Amino acid sequence: MKRAERIERIDASEFARSYMKPGRPVIVTDAMQGWAALEKWTPAWLAETHGDEKVPTYGTYFDFRGAMKLRDYVERYLGDTPRQPIRYARWFTLHQPVPNAERFPWADAIFTHLEPDWRHPYFLPRSGYLFPFVGPGEELDIPSSTTVPSKALYLSPAGAVTNLHLDYWGSDALLVQIHGRKEVVLYHPDDSRYLMRVDEASAMMGTSGGRRLVDIRNPDLELFPDFHQAVPAVHDVLEPGEIAYIPMAWLHHVDTLSTSITLTWNLVHQASFRTWFRWVSESPPAKEIDDIRYILYDDPHRLP
Numbered sequence: 001m002k003r004a005e006r007i008e009r010i011d012a013s014e015f016a017r018s019y020m021k022p023g024r025p026v027i028v029t030d031a032m033q034g035w036a037a038l039e040k041w042t043p044a045w046l047a048e049t050h051g052d053e054k055v056p057t058y059g060t061y062f063d064f065r066g067a068m069k070l071r072d073y074v075e076r077y078l079g080d081t082p083r084q085p086i087r088y089a090r091w092f093t094l095h096q097p098v099p100n101a102e103r104f105p106w107a108d109a110i111f112t113h114l115e116p117d118w119r120h121p122y123f124l125p126r127s128g129y130l131f132p133f134v135g136p137g138e139e140l141d142i143p144s145s146t147t148v149p150s151k152a153l154y155l156s157p158a159g160a161v162t163n164l165h166l167d168y169w170g171s172d173a174l175l176v177q178i179h180g181r182k183e184v185v186l187y188h189p190d191d192s193r194y195l196m197r198v199d200e201a202s203a204m205m206g207t208s209g210g211r212r213l214v215d216i217r218n219p220d221l222e223l224f225p226d227f228h229q230a231v232p233a234v235h236d237v238l239e240p241g242e243i244a245y246i247p248m249a250w251l252h253h254v255d256t257l258s259t260s261i262t263l264t265w266n267l268v269h270q271a272s273f274r275t276w277f278r279w280v281s282e283s284p285p286a287k288e289i290d291d292i293r294y295i296l297y298d299d300p301h302r303l304p
């Protein structure tokens with residue numbers, strides 16, 4: 001295991017300069033002090049207070065497997081003997097207009113209810129974001145923000161997996177561990193060449209934005225013959241109360257070790273503009289540019 005760097009008492013400009021700008025992963029250990037969420041949010045509490053709301057469930061990746069009432073999800077999948085196959089609940093706030101809200105329940109209402117229980121992490125800058133766009137004189141407050149990229153609440157039982165992937169639009173991610181533990185594997189972007197294929201065949205298979213990614217638990221060595229050249233830069237366990245910063249373009253894989261509640265969201269700060277522009281202009285398929293265009297010009301939920 002290669003432990004992550006862990007820090008505390010870091011101010012926002014120092015965080016932007018030393019972690020966002022160079023794209024350096026880190027775990028901040030003291031950012032949830034005083035959050036009611038840490039004690040209060042448990043699967044049982046969520047089921048009791050929000051049991052009638054519907055949550056979208058997934059397999060080992062972002063593969064939608066149907067929606068169910070939160071109460072039923074908690075009972076079936078987070079109990080002592082979880083039903084198989086394991087299901088992951090990923091509950092996103094609205095970031096796309098969808099014709100059939102019944103099929104895909106968004107998390108906006110639950111985020112409104114949960115808002116008093118958590119805070120904008122003190123180490124994250126308040127301004128200077130490209131995504132979500134924060135204009136001159138405006139300030140970002142993550143718990144109350146309603147713009148894209150969306151926030152999400154994740155629920156998962158021990159054994160749930162998020163296979164190796166990159167987050168959308170070359171954005172940074174925060175994983176805020178409220179309850180339970182997760183094992184996190186991160187690869188430096190230089191190792192992507194051993195782990196990811198971006199070619200015509202992959203694009204035709206419609207895999208994650210035209211990228212095909214190795215399953216690190218069961219690598220296909222014919223497709224990824226140099227897999228063993230890749231060495232995780234971080235292989236560590238995220239504990240309750242800790243926030244992981246995963247910089248743009250870092251491939252990551254996450255295993256849930258015990259029943260888990262995680263808050264997450266994505267962003268692009270101006271500190272990483274140069275890295276981000278290189279990424280969007282050089283590597284991704286055109287679809288991501290279309291997404292960005294949508295967010296900037298067409299999304300009805302964007303900031304004015």
Ligand SMILES: O=C(O)CCC(=O)C(=O)O
Pocket residue numbers: 154161162167173175182252254255262264
């Ligand atoms: O917490 C997890 O299982 C994975 C989170 C993640 O990387 C994501 O949602 O993009």
Ligand SMILES: [Fe+2]
Pocket residue numbers: 165166167173252
């Ligand atoms: Fe991710």
